[in-house]
Amino acid sequence: MQGLRALWRLVRVIAWAARGWWRAQRDFPRLDAQSQARAVEQWARRMLAIMGVEVCIEGVPAQGPVLMAANHISWLDILVMHAACHCRFVAKSEIRHWPLVGALTTAGQSLYIERASSRDAMRVVHRMRDALLAGDVLGVFPEGSTGTGEVLLPFHGNLLQAAISADVPLQPVALRFIDPLSGAPSLAPCYVADDTLVGSIWRTLRAPALRACVRYGQPQRAQGRGRRQWAEDVRASVQDLLK
Secondary structure (H helix, E strand, O other), X not given: OHHHHHHHHHHHHXXXXXXXXXXHHHOHHHOOHHHHHHHHHHHHHHHHXXXXXXXXXXXXXXXXXXXXXXXXXXXXXXXXXXXXXXXXXXXXXXXXXXXXXXXXXXXXXXXXXXXXXXXXXXXXXXXXXXXXXOOOEEEXXXXXXXXXXXXXXXXXXXXXXXXXXXOOOEEEEEEEEEOOOOOXXXXXXXXXXXXXXXXXXHHHHHXXXXXXXXXXXXXXXXXXXXXXXXXXXXHHHHHHHXX
């Protein structure tokens, strides 16, 4: 039964993704930024519902300009945060070339970064600063890689420099995936170590149900802290939100 359920979900996921791609190509060019953001939120909520993922929101997402910094567990994280409150993500450049997913990520107004290039990181920080000065909500995963969510990886401060340069607040965000029946953390959507994207997606689709919890912390400003110290403090804030 799990296999049949997963297959049915997969068919609906592909259909909904294709519909999202079509709408992004057809409608987005004539929509303003706010209408695009609302459309992305609605699309993400429906996609998660199709996959059997319920979104639970705690706290209040800040209005722009703000940089949101979250822990990173899964390829689902961007969808979950879009469903809770649309923000422009800084995503690795490889995603741009993924079939269908790349077009959807671009439609979500993501900024792309070559993670191996320090020069490109500087370019992206400048673009992030300009976006924040324009009043945008940006989202980053300072761990730089996915983990199980049980123990946070070190937070990198490079991208936090954009919030320092623009003198805007940062909001810590904690993400968790829960088995709603037992209340225990679920590893089904994790994408770590030897996991493949296909394997992680299939494991998620086979899961009976999932609850994605998004907890927003209090926005904070750098207040004279350098990016490295701020990154350590933000990591501690996210860790507290996960308790």
